Amino acid sequence: MFTRILIANRGEIAVRVIRACREMGIESVAVYSDADRTSLHTTLADRAVRIGPPAASESYLSIDAIVEAARESGAQAVHPGYGFLSENQDLASACDRAGLTFIGPPADVIAGMGSKIVARRLAKEAGVPVVPGETPADQSDASIAAAATTIGLPVLIKPSEGGGGIGMKEVRDGAQLSSAIAQARREALAAFGDGTLYVERLIEAPRHVEFQVLADHHGHVVHVFERECSIQRRHQKVIEETPSTALTPALRERMGAAAVAVARATGYRNAGTIEFLLDGSGDSAPFYFLEMNTRLQVEHPVTEQVVGVDLVRAQICIAAGEPLRWTQSDLRQRGHAIEARIYAEDPISHLPQAGPLLLYREPSMPGVRVDSGVREGADVGVHYDPLLAKLIAWGETRDAARRRALEALRNFPVLGIRTNIPMLVELLEHPRFIAGAIDTRFLDNEAAALAARLSMPPPSEVLAIAAVAQSTGGFAATRQSATRPDLDPWSSLRGVRV
Amino acid sequence: MSNRADDDRPEVVPLGSGRYQLNDRGAHRLAYAVAARDTWVFLDGRVFVVPAAEGAARRATTDDDTALMAPMPATVVSIHASPGQNVARDEVLVTLEAMKMELPIKAPRAGRVTAVTCRQGELVQPGVRLMEIDYGS
Numbered sequence: 001m002f003t004r005i006l007i008a009n010r011g012e013i014a015v016r017v018i019r020a021c022r023e024m025g026i027e028s029v030a031v032y033s034d035a036d037r038t039s040l041h042t043t044l045a046d047r048a049v050r051i052g053p054p055a056a057s058e059s060y061l062s063i064d065a066i067v068e069a070a071r072e073s074g075a076q077a078v079h080p081g082y083g084f085l086s087e088n089q090d091l092a093s094a095c096d097r098a099g100l101t102f103i104g105p106p107a108d109v110i111a112g113m114g115s116k117i118v119a120r121r122l123a124k125e126a127g128v129p130v131v132p133g134e135t136p137a138d139q140s141d142a143s144i145a146a147a148a149t150t151i152g153l154p155v156l157i158k159p160s161e162g163g164g165g166i167g168m169k170e171v172r173d174g175a176q177l178s179s180a181i182a183q184a185r186r187e188a189l190a191a192f193g194d195g196t197l198y199v200e201r202l203i204e205a206p207r208h209v210e211f212q213v214l215a216d217h218h219g220h221v222v223h224v225f226e227r228e229c230s231i232q233r234r235h236q237k238v239i240e241e242t243p244s245t246a247l248t249p250a251l252r253e254r255m256g257a258a259a260v261a262v263a264r265a266t267g268y269r270n271a272g273t274i275e276f277l278l279d280g281s282g283d284s285a286p287f288y289f290l291e292m293n294t295r296l297q298v299e300h301p302v303t304e305q306v307v308g309v310d311l312v313r314a315q316i317c318i319a320a321g322e323p324l325r326w327t328q329s330d331l332r333q334r335g336h337a338i339e340a341r342i343y344a345e346d347p348i349s350h351l352p353q354a355g356p357l358l359l360y361r362e363p364s365m366p367g368v369r370v371d372s373g374v375r376e377g378a379d380v381g382v383h384y385d386p387l388l389a390k391l392i393a394w395g396e397t398r399d400a401a402r403r404r405a406l407e408a409l410r411n412f413p414v415l416g417i418r419t420n421i422p423m424l425v426e427l428l429e430h431p432r433f434i435a436g437a438i439d440t441r442f443l444d445n446e447a448a449a450l451a452a453r454l455s456m457p458p459p460s461e462v463l464a465i466a467a468v469a470q471s472t473g474g475f476a477a478t479r480q481s482a483t484r485p486d487l488d489p490w491s492s493l494r495g496v497r498v
Numbered sequence: 499m500s501n502r503a504d505d506d507r508p509e510v511v512p513l514g515s516g517r518y519q520l521n522d523r524g525a526h527r528l529a530y531a532v533a534a535r536d537t538w539v540f541l542d543g544r545v546f547v548v549p550a551a552e553g554a555a556r557r558a559t560t561d562d563d564t565a566l567m568a569p570m571p572a573t574v575v576s577i578h579a580s581p582g583q584n585v586a587r588d589e590v591l592v593t594l595e596a597m598k599m600e601l602p603i604k605a606p607r608a609g610r611v612t613a614v615t616c617r618q619g620e621l622v623q624p625g626v627r628l629m630e631i632d633y634g635s
Contacts, residue, residue, distance in 0.1 A: 358532040359516045359540075406543075413530035413540035415516075418547075425543035458546040461508050462529075462539050465518050466548035467570065468510040469531035469539070471601045 001320050002026055002077045002101070006070040007045070008091070009081030010060060011373035012389055013296070014041035017079045020312040022046075029073040031066060033059035035383050040373055049073055054383045060084045067094050077101035077319055079312075083385060086295040087114060103319040105269045105294050112266060113292040123289040126265035128258040131277065131288040133200030135160050144181050147199045149174070154204065157181060159188035160196035167191060170202055203288070205439040206277040208232065209244050210293075211259035212303050214314055215268045220324045223256040223263075224303050224311070225333050227273075231427065233350065233443045238420070239427060240299035241338040242306050245398065245436030246281035255287055260328075262292060271315050273297050298341070298390070301371060305337035305394040336401040337394045340409060340424045344386040347423035348451045352386040355379070358416030363408040367394045367401075370412075380417055388419065398436065402428055426450050564612075566591060566603060566629040568622040577618060579611045579629070592616065592628045609633035 006029040007017045014030060018041060021028040030045030035054035042048045049069040052059035059065065061084055070078055078095050080086035080103065092107035104110070112118045120130050136147045148155045148171065157180055158168040167187035169180040181197065189195040212224040228244035229237045247255070259274040275290040300311045309331070318324070344353045360376040372389035374380065380388065391408055395401030406428045409421055427433055427450070432442065458466070509521040510529075520527045520541070530540040537548045572594035579591045585605045592603040613630040616622060 358534055358538065359530055361530070410543035411528075412543075413516075415530060415532045415538035415540055415545065416534070418545065422544050454544075458539070458548055461520055461522065462541055462546045463548060464508055464510050465520060465529050465531050465539050465541070466533075466537040466546070467601075468512060468518060469516075469533045469537050470569070472512055472533075 002075075002316070004029060004073070004075045005077045005079055005103070005316070006031065006049075006066070006073060006075035006100075007041070007079050007081065008060070008066045009079070009084055009086075010036055010039065010041055010384065011387065012371045013081040013083075013298070013373070015044060015373050016371055017081060017312055018045050020310065020316065024313065024316065026316070029069070029075050031060070031069050033383070035381050039378065040375055047073055054381070056084065056384065060384075063088070063091050063094050066091065067098050067100070070095075070100050071098060075100065077103055077316075079103040079315070080295065082295050082298055087293070089114070101319050103270065103315050105272065106267070109266050109268055110294045113294050116291065119291055120289070122265050123262050126258075126261040128262055128289045129287065131201055131203065131290075133198060135196060135198045139196060141178060141181050141185075144197055144199060145177050148177055151199055151201050154202040156200045156202045157184045158198050158200065159184065159192055159194070160198045161188070161192040161194045172202075203277050203279050205441055206279055207244070207246055207281075207438070208237075208275065208290075208440050209246065209255065209278045209287070210273050210275045210297070211256060212297070212300070212311070213259050213263045213268065213272050213274060214309075214311075214318065214324060215263050215270065215272070216318050216324045217269060217321055218323045220327075221260050221263050221268070222324060222326055222328045222331060223259045224307050224309055224331060226252065226255065227297070227299055227302055228438075229299065230438045230440050231433070231443055232440060233447070237299065237341065238343075238443060239338065239340050239424070239433075240302055241336065241398070241401070242302045243333055243336065244278075245438075246278055246285070248281070248283050250283040251281075251285055251287075258287070258289070262289060266292070268292075268294075270318050271296055271300075271311055298387070299339050301369060301390060301392045302337040302339045305369065305392055306333050306335060307331055308334065335394055335396050336398040337392055338398075338401045338405045338428075339390050339392045340405055340428070341387055341420075342389040342391060342412070342414070342424075343420045344380045344388050344417055345420055346418045347420045347454050352382065353380065353417040353419070354382045355417040357414065359413055360415075361413050362389070363391075363411040365404070365408060365411070367404050368392070368408045369394075388414070399434075402434065422454050423450055426453055564630050564632065565615075565627040566605075566631060568594060568603075568616075568624055568626045568628055569601070570594075570624050572601060572622055574616050574618055574620045574622060574628070577614060577616065579614070581611055581613055583611045585609060585611060585631070594622070603628060605631065607633050 004027040005021050007014045018028040028045040030041050030048040031051045032042040033054050036042050051065040051069055078100050085091040089107040089110040092102040095102040132151050136143045154172040167184050169184045171180045185195045208229045210227050215221040226244050227240050227242045229240045231239035262274050273293040276287045277290050278287045357378050362370040369392040374388050393401050393405035395404050409425050511519040516530050518529045520529055532538045539546045575593040575595045577592050587608045588604045590602040594601045609631040612632050616628045
């Protein structure tokens with residue numbers, strides 16, 4: 001086992017890995033930019049190495065700086081966390097060359113899964129369905145129309161060389177097919193100088209369901225069940241949970257087997273996640289391989305709470321060459337867990353927020369876990385991801401977990417900068433969320449209604465609290481009063497009527 | 499601060515460290531608040547940012563920083579300084595009452611009172627001048 005690990009990340013995930021190291025008797029080495037000199041992860045680690053100025057490109061994304069920090073600090077392994085360099089094969093290769101263990105899959109697997117074309121081919125070869133689609137060799141209108149008919153309506157016709165939704169046409173009705181093809185071709189030529197078209201089955205209102213896998217260096221691969229991640233806004237996940245309300249035992253078994261098959265086909269090592277699009281629900285619902293994330297996921301704690309597996313510990317053990325501690329049949333789901341991501345963003349405009357955390361108090365109650373990268377008094381900057389913390393609630397049932405998450409969020413005051421906590425409260429109370437009737441378009445469709453409910457002016461009791469807070473000189477004064485009873489204007493009062 | 503317990507309006511009890519208990523006809527709710535440039539209030543998962551006062555906001559947009567202004571609609575309870583008097587920083591110059599609470603209005607810096615522009619018992623609106631102070635330079 002390693003005696004010292006460098007964590008090439010910041011924020012809540014760096015804190016998560018530092019804690020795992022400490023529990024395992026491993027020294028942790030944090031890296032920090034100038035913006036993170038006093039951040040939680042920097043001060044919590046056993047050692048900390050400065051790696052550059054605030055700009056991520058010159059610090060957390062600098063492979064040279066990170067490998068040098070590992071060498072300088074005598075670390076034997078590097079944990080990349082998520083984001084930043086976690087899916088960069090060059091960091092994995094650089095670690096290999098420097099004699100460091102990269103806590104993740106081999107560099108060539110990262111490279112392969114980073115290519116949509118290679119990943120799709122490997123999944124197909126492993127017998128795992130991908131979203132049906134093709135670029136017909138014969139690009140005549142008739143041949144494109146024939147391909148659309150073969151794939152089955154509704155379809156998406158899009159430029160083969162495209163991106164960003166340009167030239168993308170949804171076709172639901174065969175009568176619209178020829179005009180859609182002509183239009184997509186014109187737009188493709190205009191935008192990309194290439195009229196080659198790709199035809200793909202349109203999955204309307206799919207669910208995003210992913211499977212956690214663990215693979216060791218001894219040929220063992222297990223899946224650690226699913227996570228439902230359909231509550232997202234423009235591909236940014238907001239709420240994740242497990243189990244998924246859409247999965248039956250039979251469907252779960254099929255998807256789990258598919259996930260393991262993809263992991264085996266790629267020669268995967270360590271923790272990874274296979275993302276699927278799920279079309280509907282029930283035993284025979286079709287699902288399609290989307291992509292593989294070759295790293296730890298932000299939402300890994302819901303799996304940990306429900307399956308009782310410490311995924312970060314498992315990553316470290318696998319990287320140290322230990323065999324998996326479980327066979328597939330050892331792993332069971334117990335109860336339900338929901339994660340809510342706390343972002344430093346305006347809940348209405350969704351703009352990232354920066355400023356001081358004047359007050360930041362994490363809730364502490366049964367079944368609730370908070371993975372956080374900040375503390376009260378910290379300054380939230382503009383340089384990095386706006387994720388402040390994750391709140392994870394476990395319950396015997398989905399509704400128990402939901403109610404716990406709700407109660408915890410109602411007791412999670414963050415003041416000084418706007419966060420999405422008020423929006424999360426609304427979401428967890430939404431009838432469609434309560435019913436589990438969610439898909440990836442849910443949040444985008446509901447955004448306006450949620451914003452309207454959040455825009456209400458302060459009620460009178462809030463104005464009363466504000467008036468008392470102002471008249472007592474704010475938080476600093478009340479803190480002083482608490483420690484200096486002789487100065488406390490409130491000490492002679494039972495309360496203040498307003 | 500005064501406390502008039504003879505009615506059933508909501509009561510706010512500071513608990514320290516930014517915590518406040520809201521008592522409304524026997525029901526208790528915990529709130530959190532911080533008064534910075536604006537006042538931030540957290541109640542039941544909702545966050546409200548209450549401007550320090552209309553007056554304070556207006557003061558920030560004028561060049562006139564010699565005037566001491568009312569931060570909210572209030573009644574002038576007492577005036578503690580008179581023209582020509584030297585005052586120290588944080589000395590209470592005027593006491594207002596609003597929402598059944600007395601609010602001490604303090605000198606932001608040391609200076610000399612040049613004019614008193616409010617009367618005892620007067621109802622003042624946010625941004626209304628209470629006093630003029632010469633802070634020297």
